[in-house]
Amino acid sequence: MKLKKAVQKITLVQNPPPTPRFVRIKEEEKAKTLHELLDHLQFFGNATRNRESFRVTLLPTAPLLGEIGFWSLITKDGTERNDFGFRSADIGKAIGFHCRLWRSAAPETAASVITAAFASAACVAIAVKFAATGATAVVIFRAAGATAGSSNSAARAETSGEGVASAGIYCDGCNCVNCHNNVDNEAARQEAVGITLERNPNAFRPKIASSPQEPRNSKETEIQVIGKHNKGCHCKKSGCLKKYCECFQANILCSENCKCMDCKNFEESTERRAIFQRDYNLDHIKQPTNAAITEVVGSSGYRTRITPRKRKIQEMFPRKSAADQIVNVTAQYLQEIDRMASSPPSLSESFVSEHANARISGSSRSTYRSVLADVLQPQNVTNLCSLFVILSRVALNTNAETRGNTKTGNLKASAASSAKSLRETKDVRQPVCDDHVNKAEADAVDIADYNRPMSPETLALMCDEQDNMLFGNRSANEAAYQNTIQKSFNFDARSTVVYGEQERIIMTNFLDVLRELVTFGSIKG
């Protein structure tokens, strides 16, 4: 008993509460095999998520994936978009998310519904259904910081050091949680400043040399010329006439330090003049009596306070070991992946499929056809989506339970049957977006619910379930591993396990899907 307690203590020290981000995969080599596996697919971009929402950034190279067909994200007016986000709660709803089938004979654009989404340490998968045609697809994004061989960004941020504390200005009345940048924490603040300076001696140097800060009554144009951005801006799209531009924001003209494109922030610029004139009019003509007040905040941002934009230091007091603290509950499925990754990567393209029902009767020439169309059956996508949904519900309900009870059994059955149906490629004609599924999806908000603890009973059930469901006859090692997981954590650390378990369920089943697809690909090609 004593020994056990000691173990717990050590584990606790090594495992502080997980940050609300992706769990880092501990063993890099195994993680690498996972990424190798995922490299057999193609990522469309990177993704981060928090509790409420997903945020996805398309890779710059994404259009090149069009070799086998690709969708881009577009706005309603047809322009391309780089990144987008959506809320977990909106999954299953029509949210005006537009996709375009790229490189199709006749690029089609349609509003889409995100039918499911889930996130793991390694990837974010989003299932989309085209509203118009009913075509479905699953797109896989690489999770933030989950590039092969690297630790995740949360861990990396631990060692990064841009402080919030800036040049003697304290936070006061800010909304920071646990803010230490104030007079009560002078020592800590100084330390953070010191660390930051050590890393970057220029961290607190003003960006603007002799920028005009003094209020004045008129003739702004003359004053504005004074000052120069030390590093210069690198604007590309704003013309340096929006506050995106640090020069414009600082109320100075662009200089030779700038590497901006299409710069309109120079003395003779008519565009700049126009803005200036408009600003002046707003301040002095429309609201003449308020002139003194608007001195503080100009309508276009001139004369606003210049606050350098800095990334937050991670919790001000970096915990060095955090990178190594997250439990590795992924070992088992990673072993599976090892096996898989060593097989020939015949499935080397994006995981994109189309719904068979979507094809317009007769000719299909007008629609994009993936080279994987023969490999990826619609059922794969459908089943995968369904799996997301059901597993989401499992996770949700499991978390809602405070103690293990009979409900768990139902959920177990549900998940198990889902996984089963996923593997069987029976002809499931049911569209992903059927009503009852949609409802489930709407409920399935948060698969990885990080913080809620799970009872030991439930935990045990979940573990058993996975064993039966995924590994049939588990090895003694794996059994021991499961025990270790359960015994190694006290109440406080348990949420980590919960998250890990959920992730493992999902990823393992996800793995099954991928394996199945690889198998098909091997057979085909």
Added chain:
DNA sequence: GAGTTTGAAACT
């Protein structure tokens, strides 16, 4: 220097 992540301005 390229690629990624982040905070925030701009937009609706």
Added chain:
DNA sequence: CAGTTTCAAACTC
């Protein structure tokens, strides 16, 4: 005006 999209700096490697 809250939610979403666009933007460029800060960051990492």
